[in-house]
Amino acid sequence: xxxxxxxxxxxxxxxxxxxxxxxxxxxxxxxxxxxxxxxxxxxxxxxxxxxxxxxxxxxxxxxxxxxxxxxxxxxxxxxxxxxxxxxxxxxxxxxxxxxxxxxxxxxxxxxxxxxxxxxxxxxxxxxxxxxxxxxxxxxxxxxxxxxxxxxxxxxxxxxxxxxxxxxxxxxxxxxxxxxxxxxxxxxxxxxxxxxxxxxxxxxxxxxxxxxxxxxxxxxxxxxxxxxxxxxxxxxxxxxxxxxxxxxxxxxxxxxxxxxxxxxxxxxxxxxxxxxxxxxxxxxxxxxxxxxxxxxxxxxxxxxxxxxxxxxxxxxxxxxxxxxxxxxxxxxxxxxxxxxxxxxxxxxxxxxxxxxxxxxxxxxxxxxxxxxxxxxxxxxxxxxxxxxxxxxxxxxxxxxxxxxxxxxxxxxxxxxxxxxxxxxxxxxxx
Amino acid sequence: xxxxxxxxxxxxxxxxxxxxxxxxxxxxxxxxxxxxxxxxxxxxxxxxxxxxxxxxxxxxxxxxxxxxxxxxxxxxxxxxxxxxxxxxxxxxxxxxxxxxxxxxxxxxxxxxxxxxxxxxxxxxxxxxxxxxxxxxxxxxxxxxxxxxxxxxxxxxxxxxxxxxxxxxxxxxxxxxxxxxxxxxxxxxxxxxxxxxxxxxxxxxxxxxxxxxxxxxxxxxxxxxxxxxxxxxxxxxxxxxxxxxxxxxxxxxxxxxxxxxxxxxxxxxxxxxxxxxxxxxxxxxxxxxxxxxxxxxxxxxxxxxxxxxxxxxxxxxxxxxxxxxxxxxxxxxxxxxxxxxxxxxxxxxxxxxxxxxxxxxxxxxxxxxxxxxxxxxxxxxxxxxxxxxxxxxxxxxxxxxxxxxxxxxxxxxxxxxxxxxxxxxxxxxx
Numbered sequence: 001x002x003x004x005x006x007x008x009x010x011x012x013x014x015x016x017x018x019x020x021x022x023x024x025x026x027x028x029x030x031x032x033x034x035x036x037x038x039x040x041x042x043x044x045x046x047x048x049x050x051x052x053x054x055x056x057x058x059x060x061x062x063x064x065x066x067x068x069x070x071x072x073x074x075x076x077x078x079x080x081x082x083x084x085x086x087x088x089x090x091x092x093x094x095x096x097x098x099x100x101x102x103x104x105x106x107x108x109x110x111x112x113x114x115x116x117x118x119x120x121x122x123x124x125x126x127x128x129x130x131x132x133x134x135x136x137x138x139x140x141x142x143x144x145x146x147x148x149x150x151x152x153x154x155x156x157x158x159x160x161x162x163x164x165x166x167x168x169x170x171x172x173x174x175x176x177x178x179x180x181x182x183x184x185x186x187x188x189x190x191x192x193x194x195x196x197x198x199x200x201x202x203x204x205x206x207x208x209x210x211x212x213x214x215x216x217x218x219x220x221x222x223x224x225x226x227x228x229x230x231x232x233x234x235x236x237x238x239x240x241x242x243x244x245x246x247x248x249x250x251x252x253x254x255x256x257x258x259x260x261x262x263x264x265x266x267x268x269x270x271x272x273x274x275x276x277x278x279x280x281x282x283x284x285x286x287x288x289x290x291x292x293x294x295x296x297x298x299x300x301x302x303x304x305x306x307x308x309x310x311x312x313x314x315x316x317x318x319x320x321x322x323x324x325x326x327x328x329x330x331x332x333x334x335x336x337x338x339x340x341x342x343x344x345x346x347x348x349x350x351x352x353x354x355x356x357x358x359x360x361x362x363x364x365x366x367x368x369x370x371x372x373x374x375x376x377x378x379x380x381x382x383x384x385x386x387x388x389x390x391x392x393x394x395x396x397x398x399x400x401x402x403x404x405x406x407x408x409x410x411x412x413x414x415x416x417x418x419x420x421x422x423x424x425x426x427x428x429x
Numbered sequence: 430x431x432x433x434x435x436x437x438x439x440x441x442x443x444x445x446x447x448x449x450x451x452x453x454x455x456x457x458x459x460x461x462x463x464x465x466x467x468x469x470x471x472x473x474x475x476x477x478x479x480x481x482x483x484x485x486x487x488x489x490x491x492x493x494x495x496x497x498x499x500x501x502x503x504x505x506x507x508x509x510x511x512x513x514x515x516x517x518x519x520x521x522x523x524x525x526x527x528x529x530x531x532x533x534x535x536x537x538x539x540x541x542x543x544x545x546x547x548x549x550x551x552x553x554x555x556x557x558x559x560x561x562x563x564x565x566x567x568x569x570x571x572x573x574x575x576x577x578x579x580x581x582x583x584x585x586x587x588x589x590x591x592x593x594x595x596x597x598x599x600x601x602x603x604x605x606x607x608x609x610x611x612x613x614x615x616x617x618x619x620x621x622x623x624x625x626x627x628x629x630x631x632x633x634x635x636x637x638x639x640x641x642x643x644x645x646x647x648x649x650x651x652x653x654x655x656x657x658x659x660x661x662x663x664x665x666x667x668x669x670x671x672x673x674x675x676x677x678x679x680x681x682x683x684x685x686x687x688x689x690x691x692x693x694x695x696x697x698x699x700x701x702x703x704x705x706x707x708x709x710x711x712x713x714x715x716x717x718x719x720x721x722x723x724x725x726x727x728x729x730x731x732x733x734x735x736x737x738x739x740x741x742x743x744x745x746x747x748x749x750x751x752x753x754x755x756x757x758x759x760x761x762x763x764x765x766x767x768x769x770x771x772x773x774x775x776x777x778x779x780x781x782x783x784x785x786x787x788x789x790x791x792x793x794x795x796x797x798x799x800x801x802x803x804x805x806x807x808x809x810x811x812x813x814x815x816x817x818x819x820x821x822x823x824x825x826x827x828x829x830x831x832x833x834x835x836x837x838x839x840x841x842x843x844x845x846x847x848x849x850x851x852x853x854x855x856x857x858x
Contacts, residue, residue: 008642008674008685020708021647021685025613027563027585035717042517060510068513072501081489084497084697088471119548119701119723126722130584134456151721155559156456184454213437218450245437256437256450268513270728272548279449288462292580293555294548298727299699 032154036147038380045378051410053397054378056194056265056353059328061403062321063268064308071307075300083303086295089287091117091275092302098309099275106236108243110253113280116287119297121224121262121274123290125152128220128258130289131282132184133158140183142170144356144385144394146194146222149187160387167347169193169200172207179215186212186219190238191226192352195385195396199350202235209241212256219257224265227318229351230326239277254279263305265353266318271301325353331404332397332411339415341422346397353400359418362425364392368417375413461583465576467809474807480839482826483807485623485694485782488757490832491750492697493737500736504729512732515724518716520546520704521731527738528704535665537672539682542709545716548726550653550691550703552719554581557649557687559718560711561613562587569612571599573785573814573823575623575651578616589816596776598622598629601636608644615641615648619667620655621781624814624825628779631664638670641685648686653694656747658780659755668706683708692734694782695747700730754782760833761826761840768844770851775826782829788847791854793821797846804842 038055045052075083090096096112103110118124125148133139135157141149143162150160161181163174170188179186188208190200200208212219221238236244239259246255262274276286290296308314332355336346343360359365365381372379382394399407467484474481504512519525525541532539547553554577562568564586570578572591579589590610592603599617608615617637619629629637641648650667665673668688675684691703705715719725737743761784765775772789788794794810801808811823828836 008638008671020683020710021645022561022687022708022711025561025647026714027559027561027566029563030560030714030717033560033714033717033721036720042515046517055515057515060514063509063513065505065509065513068509069502069505072505073498076494076498076501080492080494080497082699084492084494084699085489086471086484086486086693086698088475119727122721123723130456131459131462132451132454132456134458137456148721148724155718155721209437216450218454242437254449258451264515268729269515270511270513272723272725272727279451281449282451285455285459285462288459288464289584291465292462292551292577292584293722294552294701295577296701298548298701298730300697301727301730 029155029157032157034151034154036151036384038147038384041378041380044373050376050378051402051406051413052378053399053402053410054380055401056398057401058265058269058321059324059400062324064313064317067308067313068268068304071304075303075307079303083300085299087299087302089291089296090283091115091297092299092306095302095306098306099277103277107240108237108253108277110277114253114277114283116276116278116283116290117297117302118274118276118290119294120264120269120272121222121260122148122152123293124260124274124276125149125222127286127289127293129153129156129158131285137184138181140175140178140186140217141387142188142193143387144195144382144391145187145387146189147384149222150384150387162387165193165196165198167198169198169204170208172204172211175208176211179211179217183217186217187222188219188238189222191223191235192228192349192354194224194352195354195380195382196356197347197349197352197354199235205235205238205241209238209245209256221257221259223260224262225352226261227266228322228325228353230322230329231350252280253277258282266314266321267305267308271298271305273297273301273305325400328399328402328404328407329355331407332399335408335411336415339412341415341419343422344418353398355397355399357395357397359393359395360422361393362429363418363421365395366392367421368395368414371417371421372414375417377410377413377417379414458584458586461586463580463583465580465813467576467813470807470809473802479805479807480831480835480842481807482828482831482839483809484830485827486830487694487698487750488753488829491753493742493746496737496742497697497733500733504732504736508732512729514728516728516731518720518725519712520544520726521728521735524731524735525704527735528706532706535669537666537669537682537706539706543682543706543712545705545707545712545719546726546731547703547705547719548723549693549698549701550651550689551577551581552722553689553703553705554578554651555584556715556718556722558582558585558587560714566613567610569604569607569615569646570816571617571622572816573624573811573820574616574816575618576813578651579813579816591816594622594625594627596627598627598633599637601633601640604637605640608640608646612646615646616651617648617667618651620652620664621657621778621783623653623781624783624809624811625785626776626778626781626783628664634664634667634670638667638674638685650686650688652689653691654781655690656695657751657754657782659751659758660779681709682706687711695743695750696734696737700727700734702726702730702734754829757828757831757833757836758784760836761828764837764840765844768841770844770848772851773847782827784826784828786824786826788822788824789851790822791858792847792850794824795821796850797824797843800846800850801843804846806839806842806846808843
């Protein structure tokens with residue numbers, strides 16, 4: 001090697017007090033970007049002695065390991081060259097066909113051109129931000145709403161119009177008022193909402209579809225948990241209602257709704273596989289955006305998910321998940337009845353992964369979390385779910401991840417923390 | 430189900446001639462987004478009778494199927510619950526440790542906090558755009574340069590300052606002039622550049638590091654092919670030179686370069702696995718951005734890649750890839766000597782996947798492609814690699830994907846097309 005005669009000093013940088021030459025080069029949008037409270041808690045909750053109600057993690061004991069092992073062998077030995085290669089951005093065609101058939105069960109006739117496979121639903125939210133949101137655009141969201149959507153859209157400079165929700169989901173009377181502020185679109189999680197666990201009632205679903213059509217404002221329907229219902233009957237999705245009331249039924253959805261769902265809660269989040277159902281024109285734009293983001297979702301994982309899901313296995317597996325999660329939800333509700341003081345209120349979800357507990361006025365969930373972490377119990381406080389940073393008194397509690405005895409123990413500890421904090425505050429007053 | 434009394438008409442929309450309610454809602458940035466010419470060609474080249482020099486696809490016959498099959502079994506049976514679950518955004522820690530050790534071989538002492546796992550290098554390019562590029566920021570690129578970077582950064586409103594390259598890579602004399610236009614960063618592919626196949630000389634590498642430091646402009650080094658060298662000796666990477674000439678050597682890189690590489694070309698692109706080496710502060714910002722984009726890269730794929738790579742397998746596998754691709758490059762060069770008219774010039778890459786052929790002045794690569802597709806041969810024309818849309822006369826030819834006899838046949842057909850087109854043009858003149 002020739003001895004070079006160069007000088008690299010970093011002087012200019014050091015004089016200005018910069019750690020790295022990158023420090024003063026960040027884009028404006030990074031000021032609006034925040035690290036997710038949930039993701040940061042994940043690191044803490046990896047410790048085995050912690051009982052975590054924090055993440056939205058499926059029960060690892062239910063992962064169909066053997067079915068995955070078989071599917072990997074089959075995919076590699078029968079389609080190895082395709083599975084390990086680049087694929088088309090839209091997604092593996094047989095998987096999109098499978099999703100089209102699955103969607104048709106719920107009365108929405110679509111074709112694979114209405115489907116895009118994404119790298120988790122988080123990518124779908126990001127792509128929606130990328131193709132629709134200009135800086136300053138207002139997005140209509142439930143309050144509270146899924147923090148991952150806020151995180152994705154903040155990076156594109158979104159602002160928010162909020163509509164409160166109650167035990168029947170988004171308040172559709174308040175919605176009509178809010179629509180007059182000109183939102184770009186409505187974002188709604190109709191089933192077992194994240195974070196509250198509440199479900200949009202039948203009546204309000206129709207009202208939402210009708211109002212959205214009347215005001216010409218489209219809808220993003222985020223439905224990761226729709227299959228995970230433990231009580232009552234399945235309610236039609238917003239996209240199904242929208243489709244049903246339009247005249248075009250030629251197997252190509254052209255309506256007012258972009259529908260998101262995922263394999264993360266019914267199969268495994270480690271695959272990072274989700275899907276979008278939307279008018280073909282929207283899918284095309286999302287494909288362009290996705291090309292610039294990751295070319296295509298892992299071909300291997302798509303083939304494996306297709307292989308695992310086929311032949312009715314997924315339906316059977318979902319039945320098992322429902323049974324187990326119902327027990328866990330019931331365990332959590334029973335423990336809360338037993339250990340939580342009467343001043344605390346909570347929701348009673350018919351499905352999904354979460355419930356939402358609200359503390360009395362003199363307590364904040366941040367106060368409780370601080371002490372709870374010392375007692376090795378974790379949950380997520382409410383602020384990150386409110387775009388305006390309000391809502392200091394609630395706790396999102398996940399019941400899917402831990403076994404019933406752990407849930408009982410964790411709620412016991414949490415109840416003690418709340419009681420102690422309440423005593424403390426009462427003394428102060 | 431209660432019979433609802435709603436009306437969904439879409440009237441307002443139809444009166445304005447809109448296909449879907451989404452039509453008039455796209456963000457301004459979508460105007461700058463384009464579908465990649467390469468990705469669109471992929472669909473055509475899926476037909477088995479087509480000989481494709483278009484994609485940047487590895488040879489499917491070299492994928493280590495058996496090793497993957499074994500690794501999947503091991504990962505699922507020993508770490509199934511972890512592999513199928515969400516993971517931390519930074520990436521699987523043992524994989525980041527493996528990459529740190531691999532990087533240290535080349536004289537760059539880093540730790541896992543300097544490493545981020547991304548969903549392909551395309552995601553790394555997108556995250557860089559997201560955290561650094563404000564609308565109107567100027568990025569300094571080689572001309573021609575990798576079209577995927579342009580595609581990622583156009584979405585953030587990037588503009589470009591171009592520096593020409595020759596057989597020794599980016600012209601560093603022109604670079605100094607260009608640096609005065611205030612670029613946000615320099616983007617360079619030093620090894621077997623995409624699309625041209627040329628390599629930045631040793632002397633110019635030092636010049637680049639020195640100039641970047643003097644002007645206070647950081648560097649993105651994109652190195653997907655560095656391990657795939659067929660002739661000559663490995664040249665130190667830009668990040669290694671930058672590191673070597675700084676005083677801080679405390680196992681934590683803090684310099685002027687963000688380095689990108691990938692498992693796509695040395696293992697399998699179907700995994701969508703790549704990595705970034707950067708100062709820890711930059712990694713932290715990228716982690717925030719990645720949380721909003723896809724939470725984390727597939728945990729399963731990270732564990733599988735870690736399992737396949739360990740114990741020296743990857744080094745042995747890369748030797749095999751080098752041997753096979755060297756033969757294919759030689760087959761392509763020999764066929765070009767035989768079948769291409771003397772008016773065509775081309776590069777002689779020492780490694781990588783591509784070479785770059787330039788037609789005589791009276792021909793455009795678009796004219797040639799049109800006819801070539803009829804003859805079932807595909808390649809990529811040059812325009813998409815030039816940010817200003819110039820460069821109409823070159824063809825990017827991939828030699829990794831097809832076997833030597835197919836390469837010979839494809840170049841034969843392509844030579845005939847060029848000759849026929851040249852005759853046609855000469856007659857017109």
